[in-house]
Amino acid sequence: MGKLKIKTYPGVAGIFFGLLTIAFFMTGSTGCTKMDDYKKQFVKGDLIYPAKPDTILVYSGDYRVRLSSVLTSDPNIVKSHIYWDSRSDSMEVDVKRTQGADTVSLLVKDLLEGSHTFEVVNEDAGGNRSVPVYAVGVVYGDKYRASLINRPIASSFLDTGLQVHLSFASMDESAGPILTELHYETTNDDSVRLTIGLDVTDTLLMDYKKGSAVVYRTYYRPDSLSIDTFKTAYDTYMPQIQDVWVDLTAKYLKNPGNPFYYSTWDGGRWGDLDQWITTPNVKNAGGYGGYEVKNHSMIAMESGWGKSAITNGKIYQSVYLPYSGKWRMTVNMNDLNDQGRKYILAAAGQQFPDIDHAEDQSLAYYEFSGNHGGDNISISFTIDQPGDVTLGFLASMTDNGSFFEVNNLKLEYSYSNN
Structure with a gap:
């Protein structure tokens, strides 16, 4: 910047115009500073920290998880690094920022069943890395699957149209059961598939073929964030209707x-x-x-x-x-x-x-x-x-x-x- 020359004026008017001139040049000098309203950086000595992820969600799954990281503040993020299990394994994903909030989502596969801690670090174009953010997720597998039980069929009965009904028992919903899938044969040898919600206790097997077996299994979702459903093995049920007198009066x-x-x-x-x-x-x-x-x-x-x-x-x-x-x-x-x-x-x-x-x-x-x-x-x-x-x-x-x-x-x- 060149030398600042201030012209003097006598008397009070001179003082006023002198101050006005100084204020003008000071304002012009301040306007020369460039402000980056998008980038939030923390400076500690010579270190620069890009913005860390705003939100991290870990969606549980079957020997896998889906990890979702939300970016809103720093437009210069170009990459995210994901570590888990005390940095014993890792992945990285390229980030292409847009004008608004962006979500980085990826599947982490082949994980052991149990709880895992995930660490996410953002990186900007200059190679600077953010403060890490941690999140815990759960992986389900064969141990969880072995704990699942099929929804019990409590009984079978006939209505006045000689149609077979199945009565399902209630279930403990804390393990995550969501529905039961059932298959049976009709008198025309057609196969029928039914899905039965937990709120349904009486299920009609329309045109059920006498003497044929019913096969069924129950589906589970272990928690509200799970990306996978689990199911029990099929069980076989034979409607227990032997020499029953049905009132058709x-x-x-x-x-x-x-x-x-x-x-x-x-x-x-x-x-x-x-x-x-x-x-x-x-x-x-x-x-x-x-x-x-x-x-x-x-x-x-x-x-x-x-x-x-x-x-x-x-x-x-x-x-x-x-x-x-x-x-x-x-x-x-x-x-x-x-x-x-x-x-x-x-x-x-x-x-x-x-x-x-x-x-x-x-x-x-x-x-x-x-x-x-x-x-x-x-x-x-x-x-x-x-x-x-x-x-x-x-x-x-x-x-x-x-x-x-x-x-x-x-x-x-x-x-x-x-």
């Missing part, structure tokens, strides 16, 4: 009781049953019969006590049963006496046998004249293929006083997983 049997419904009613004790076929000779109470009300509604036949005898009287309905195999109908009796012949009966097709052929033209029968009120009476029958079956009551009773009363009926199917 509501699905296939019409007007089964509790209560029974009438189609017509005399307003007092007797009426005609809705959705059941009742022969005219059973309607011997002023043109009504088959439906009776005392304390509750019932299926009933009665002769005597002013009512005519009933010969070959029938109350029945035909139902389509869609599954081959073993079926059972159970009747809960309210009251009866031992007069006359009375049958519970199941017959193939839509025809109901006459009483003389009750035993030779039926799939199953039971003569219940000697039973008592409150008894449950069951008949079981087998069909080789889906089809119509006619179910009901058949009786011949004299006019000297005979009756039976039914509280309700139940229709069941025997399912076996084989």
